[in-house]
Amino acid sequence: MIVLENIRKIYGSGTEQVEALKSITLNVKKGEIYGVVGFSGAGKSSLIRCVNLLEKPASGKVLINGVDIQALKPSELRQQRKKIGMIFQQFNLLSSKTVFGNVAMPLMLDRRPGEEIKKKVHELLTFVGLEDKAGHYPEQLSGGQKQRVGIARALATNPSILLCDEATSALDPETTSSVLALLKKIRADYGITILMITHEMNVIRDICDRVAVLDDGRIVEEESVLNLFSNPKTDIAKNFVRTVLNDEIPVSIQSLINEQNQFHRIYRIVFKGEATSQPLLSTIAKKFRVDVNVLHGTITELQGVPFGNLVVDFTGTAEEVERAIFYIHQQQVWIKEVLPNAV
Numbered sequence: 001m002i003v004l005e006n007i008r009k010i011y012g013s014g015t016e017q018v019e020a021l022k023s024i025t026l027n028v029k030k031g032e033i034y035g036v037v038g039f040s041g042a043g044k045s046s047l048i049r050c051v052n053l054l055e056k057p058a059s060g061k062v063l064i065n066g067v068d069i070q071a072l073k074p075s076e077l078r079q080q081r082k083k084i085g086m087i088f089q090q091f092n093l094l095s096s097k098t099v100f101g102n103v104a105m106p107l108m109l110d111r112r113p114g115e116e117i118k119k120k121v122h123e124l125l126t127f128v129g130l131e132d133k134a135g136h137y138p139e140q141l142s143g144g145q146k147q148r149v150g151i152a153r154a155l156a157t158n159p160s161i162l163l164c165d166e167a168t169s170a171l172d173p174e175t176t177s178s179v180l181a182l183l184k185k186i187r188a189d190y191g192i193t194i195l196m197i198t199h200e201m202n203v204i205r206d207i208c209d210r211v212a213v214l215d216d217g218r219i220v221e222e223e224s225v226l227n228l229f230s231n232p233k234t235d236i237a238k239n240f241v242r243t244v245l246n247d248e249i250p251v252s253i254q255s256l257i258n259e260q261n262q263f264h265r266i267y268r269i270v271f272k273g274e275a276t277s278q279p280l281l282s283t284i285a286k287k288f289r290v291d292v293n294v295l296h297g298t299i300t301e302l303q304g305v306p307f308g309n310l311v312v313d314f315t316g317t318a319e320e321v322e323r324a325i326f327y328i329h330q331q332q333v334w335i336k337e338v339l340p341n342a343v
């Protein structure tokens with residue numbers, strides 16, 4: 001659906017040159033919600049703007065539905081761009097136009113008949129829940145309402161792709177949730193493929209299927225959201241995951257970790273999906289001669305799948321603890337000993 005092949009983006013020239021994207025390759029599938037997360041300056045805006053050629057790559061290919069859009073004539077590119085909607089952090093609404101006028105704008109530029117425009121704008125405003133705000137001006141709207149207008153406008157030309165440029169970064173948490181729910185509905189109702197850039201890992205957790213971690217112009221990790229959250233590999237991905245899943249072990253527990261011995265050992269257990277509903281720890285306590293004590297943990301939901309991260313203290317003979325650990329491995333549950341200074 002969206003394929004980027006070895007995209008490089010360079011700003012400036014000579015000694016002032018900045019290589020914002022260093023050979024980016026990614027493939028967003030039809031109907032997918034794909035997130036790119038990175039800190040400020042990582043290259044997120046450059047990346048998303050290369051998808052509709054608002055920025056021209058220095059080299060590499062951009063394929064949309066198999067079409068190399070850099071090879072299109074200007075008129076063909078204009079047609080192609082109608083299939084790629086975009087929403088922005090600062091909404092980019094025209095303050096001199098009403099809500100109706102803003103949503104109608106792409107259709108007017110496309111010279112559609114007035115009746116068709118009226119019908120379509122009404123349909124879109126109903127879809128985003130703003131049918132009663134058609135005559136209002138942007139300054140009379142809240143941030144969340146402005147973004148809904150931005151979304152309605154982006155959908156006006158029936159795009160197959162929606163690009164979201166930090167679409168919720170200017171919104172409070174509750175409004176963010178409602179805008180994310182609307183984006184999910186767009187995918188469900190219209191089958192639109194969504195590519196979003198964000199620095200907020202909670203956005204990735206709540207809505208994306210897959211995620212790429214961008215650092216200094218490179219994708220350093222790409223995974224399903226479930227896999228990235230359960231087993232981030234790079235330090236930067238670990239830091240992003242920590243911003244929403246607090247898996248750091250509290251200082252009060254650190255001393256217990258340092259005092260571990262062969263009868264008293266501490267493990268981190270990561271449960272995914274069905275494993276979270278199994279009474280694993282009570283089974284262990286019954287099946288083996290070990291005491292199990294949960295020291296710390298969180299349980300959340302990722303992509304509709306329950307996900308748990310627990311720090312557990314096992315007490316028993318070394319042999320019994322090993323048997324219990326072996327049993328946990330057999331249940332397809334991830335478990336690893338927490339060693340002093342390795343938390």
Ligand SMILES: Nc1ncnc2c1ncn2[C@@H]1O[C@H](COP(=O)(O)OP(=O)(O)OP(=O)(O)O)[C@@H](O)[C@H]1O
Nearest residue numbers: 011012018020038039040041042043044045046047
């Ligand atoms: N027009 C420009 N001219 C020169 N350098 C630029 C330009 N736009 C971006 N850059 C540089 O390219 C790099 C990537 O910037 P980009 O805006 O893509 O990152 P970002 O991850 O979106 O950051 P932020 O979240 O702060 O917007 C940065 O070093 C930035 O300074």
